[in-house]
Amino acid sequence: MMQKIIFLSLFLSLTQGVLAQTTRNTVAKQMDKTPNLKLAYLSSIKYPGFQLGVEFPMFAKEKTITKASGWSKTKLKERFLTANMSFYHHPDFHNNLILSAEWLMRKTRKSGWFVEFSPGIGYSRTFLNGTTYIKDDDGSIKTKALAGNHYFAASVGGGFGYDFMSKSKQPIKAYFSGKMFVFAPFNTVVLPRPALTFGVISNLSIFKNKNNN
Amino acid sequence: MRNIFFILFVLVFSACRKENIALGTSVYETFFVQHKGASTPIHVSGNTASKVMLIFIPGGPGGPGLVYKTKDMEKIEEKYAVAYINQRECGTSQGKSTEPNTMDLMTEDLEIMIETLKFRYGKDLSVFILGHSFGGMAVSAYVTKGNNQNTIKGWIDADGISDYAAIGNLTRDMYLKYGQQEIALGKKVAEWTPIVEWCKAHPNALTLEEIQYINQQTDGEELMDEYINPVDYGAQSTYFSSLSKKFDFPLVPYAINIFTTGALGSSLSKDIETRAYHQKLKNVTIPSLFLVGKYDFLCPPTLHQDAFDNTASKEKRIVIFPKSGHQTYLNEPELFVKEVSDFMTKYK
Numbered sequence: 001m002m003q004k005i006i007f008l009s010l011f012l013s014l015t016q017g018v019l020a021q022t023t024r025n026t027v028a029k030q031m032d033k034t035p036n037l038k039l040a041y042l043s044s045i046k047y048p049g050f051q052l053g054v055e056f057p058m059f060a061k062e063k064t065i066t067k068a069s070g071w072s073k074t075k076l077k078e079r080f081l082t083a084n085m086s087f088y089h090h091p092d093f094h095n096n097l098i099l100s101a102e103w104l105m106r107k108t109r110k111s112g113w114f115v116e117f118s119p120g121i122g123y124s125r126t127f128l129n130g131t132t133y134i135k136d137d138d139g140s141i142k143t144k145a146l147a148g149n150h151y152f153a154a155s156v157g158g159g160f161g162y163d164f165m166s167k168s169k170q171p172i173k174a175y176f177s178g179k180m181f182v183f184a185p186f187n188t189v190v191l192p193r194p195a196l197t198f199g200v201i202s203n204l205s206i207f208k209n210k211n212n213n
Numbered sequence: 214m215r216n217i218f219f220i221l222f223v224l225v226f227s228a229c230r231k232e233n234i235a236l237g238t239s240v241y242e243t244f245f246v247q248h249k250g251a252s253t254p255i256h257v258s259g260n261t262a263s264k265v266m267l268i269f270i271p272g273g274p275g276g277p278g279l280v281y282k283t284k285d286m287e288k289i290e291e292k293y294a295v296a297y298i299n300q301r302e303c304g305t306s307q308g309k310s311t312e313p314n315t316m317d318l319m320t321e322d323l324e325i326m327i328e329t330l331k332f333r334y335g336k337d338l339s340v341f342i343l344g345h346s347f348g349g350m351a352v353s354a355y356v357t358k359g360n361n362q363n364t365i366k367g368w369i370d371a372d373g374i375s376d377y378a379a380i381g382n383l384t385r386d387m388y389l390k391y392g393q394q395e396i397a398l399g400k401k402v403a404e405w406t407p408i409v410e411w412c413k414a415h416p417n418a419l420t421l422e423e424i425q426y427i428n429q430q431t432d433g434e435e436l437m438d439e440y441i442n443p444v445d446y447g448a449q450s451t452y453f454s455s456l457s458k459k460f461d462f463p464l465v466p467y468a469i470n471i472f473t474t475g476a477l478g479s480s481l482s483k484d485i486e487t488r489a490y491h492q493k494l495k496n497v498t499i500p501s502l503f504l505v506g507k508y509d510f511l512c513p514p515t516l517h518q519d520a521f522d523n524t525a526s527k528e529k530r531i532v533i534f535p536k537s538g539h540q541t542y543l544n545e546p547e548l549f550v551k552e553v554s555d556f557m558t559k560y561k
Contacts, residue, residue: 047461091461092243092254094307126307128252132245133329141325141332147247149308185309187302188473191466 022067029060029076032205040175040199042086044096049088051197055080055104073109080104082118086181088195094126096193098153098181112166116177117158124153124183151183151191159197173201234333236262240294241460244333248325249318250311251301255326256460258282258297259290265339265561266294266330267553270323272346272372274481275474277304277467279460281345284452285546289554293561294334298326300351302474302481305463313480316488320354320361327364339561340365343553346512346539349373350488353520356501357493367500367528367560369553372539374512375520376489381424383513385412388433391508401436408436421486433510434538441508442536444543491523500528500560504552506537506544528560 036055043049058079066072086098100122108114125148132147159177164170176198184190238260245252256279257266267289271278278297289295299306300319312318323342331338342365344352353375356362374380392409396402408431415423434441457464474481501524505517514533521531532552537544 090463093305093461093463128245128247128307130242130244130254132247132252133325133332134247135325135328141328144247147245147252149252187306187309187466187470188314188479189469191469193465 022065025064025066027062029062032203033057034203034205036080036173036201036203038082038084038175038199038201040197042088042195042197044088044090044181044193044195047088047090049086049096049195051084051086051199053082053084055082055201075110076108078106078108080106082120084120084122086195090129092129094128094148096124096126098122098124100153100155102155102157108163108166110166112163113160114163114173114175115158115160116175118156118177118179120155120157122153122155124151124181125149126151151186154182154184155179157197161201171203171205175199175201236264236334238262238291243460246322246326246329247308248301248322250309251306251322252308253299253301253306253322253326254278254304255299255330256282256297257294257330259287259294260292261294261334263293264335264337265292265557266296266334266341267557268296268298268323268327268330268340268342270298270300270342270344270348270351271304272344272348273303273471273474274300274347274485275303275471276347277462277470279304279456279462280453281542282456283449283542283546285542285550288550289557292554293557296326296330298323303470305466306470307466313484314474315480315484316350316354319351320358323351323355324361324364341367341369341557341560343369343371344373345371345542347374347485349375349512350377350485350490353490353494354488356497356499357490362497362499365499367502367556368497369502369504369556370517370520371504371549372506372509372512372541374485374516375494376491376516377486378489379491379516379519380512381419381421381427383515384424384427384433384510385415385419386515387510387513388412388427388431391433391437395436400439404436428511431510434508437508437538440536441506441538442544444540449543491520494520494523495525497524498526500556501526502529502552502556503531504534504541504549505531506534506539506541508537509539509541511539530556 038053040051042051058081060078062076064074082102082104084100089095100120102118102120104118106114106116127148132144133141134144136142157177157179159175161173161175163173179195181193182190240261241258243254243256245254269281278299282297301310301322302314327340342352349370352368356368388408389412392405396405503517503521505514534541534545542549
């Protein structure tokens with residue numbers, strides 16, 4: 001028991017010494033509440049599509065870590081609520097239009113590089129890629145326009161990008177992200193569907209500035 | 214912004230393009246049938262101008278139709294058209310069934326598919342149906358319901374299951390027969406002995422659990438492989454891979470369905486266990502063809518012989534493939550194609 005007390009006291013005194021040399025400072029950052037517009041090429045497996053989205057800024061924090069040596073690191077943590085429209089075209093299977101809302105968590109370094117993570121939920125409407133036939137109530141076979149199915153859609157994704165504002169002062173970001181969609185109920189279970197997106201994000205204030213001019 | 218919405222409109226609604234259906238000698242087209250929540254694709258390949266079509270119903274359950282489009286099947290496609298279908302919750306079907314999946318619901322689906330094919334290709338289309346393995350149960354269910362047999366020219370049961378409860382006992386008898394034979398010949402004695410002993414210890418009608426046990430514990434075809442033509446699965450999968458790339462085959466739904474639709478406890482597997490069509494075959498009078506492998510331990514030749522004997526049709530034939538197991542279309546493809554093609558030519 002005595003040995004444990006001595007060891008604990010020694011451990012605490014040493015770590016206190018280390019901690020005293022590192023300061024962490026977190027401040028709430030005033031966010032520009034103007035939404036960001038995002039436009040991306042989306043590839044679901046190998047099938048082409050696109051994604052349009054709007055990021056609504058929620059809050060931001062700037063976290064700085066400074067060491068006694070003078071070294072410091074600053075990261076901007078931002079949170080957005082995003083509204084997205086995603087689409088892909090899979091011949092002989094379906095076209096899929098997905099409307100979703102995501103909670104986007106982005107961490108940006110002073111260098112301009114950022115990483116992000118976003119879980120989301122939404123709605124998927126597929127359009128079958130082929131003539132679709134049904135048996136009508138009168139017993140006759142007919143073709144059905146806009147035939148497809150409706151699903152609940154969940155997604156989780158993550159990626160990285162670069163904010164051109166940090167160096168060249170351009171209000172534009174480029175990003176690359178991977179996402180996994182899950183559609184349910186699909187037959188007896190669910191349908192997972194991976195996607196990659198490569199796109200740009202621009203702050204809508206550039207349109208505001210043009211109008212003001 | 215207007216341009217974006219225009220492009221979106223074109224892309225989203227490109228799926229509802231009006232289709233020109235032209236008959237041809239070397240056609241490949243995909244369309245869908247929707248019924249009670251399920252969207253099931255049909256892939257038609259071959260000579261639609263012949264006005265003769267074979268509907269190939271896959272096994273599994275869960276299997277996709279397109280996996281049966283082998284290089285050898287193309288010989289039939291040169292003469293006639295083949296419709297490779299996907300049943301609900303199987304293959305590359307989509308949607309969500311609004312009712313629990315059962316053989317009755319799948320029969321309803323098949324009725325609508327046949328009506329659709331005649332709507333699309335003409336009322337004078339001569340239709341044959343062929344079911345492999347579980348698909349054999351689907352064709353048995355179709356021809357024994359009401360007046361369905363009058364909508365087709367003939368039906369083919371290929372290694373099919375037409376009486377689920379009977380399978381276990383017939384499979385046990387087959388394991389016993391060949392086990393004792395092989396032990397007497399001194400072949401694979403260590404493998405056969407426990408199987409023969411289990412069969413002798415279970416001489417009465419097997420329960421469903423015992424049926425599942427014996428099918429899971431042993432692979433009769435593997436034990437009898439010296440008597441069966443080997444299948445070049447490498448070449449088959451290479452060919453299927455080339456097809457799936459060519460036809461944008463959605464592999465993920467296929468993989469999910471094959472493992473879930475017929476899984477133990479699913480509504481369909483519970484329904485299948487109750488099905489027996491042999492007695493109902495007494496009402497079937499249309500041309501009937503039964504194809505079975507001599508070493509098919511899953512759906513033994515004795516099962517097909519019983520189905521054949523019960524079928525009332527005067528135009529019926531049973532062919533036992535001497536070097537085949539459960540996949541006659543792969544073990545002896547030339548014989549399979551010849552039998553199917555000759556049957557269609559005779560009765561079209």
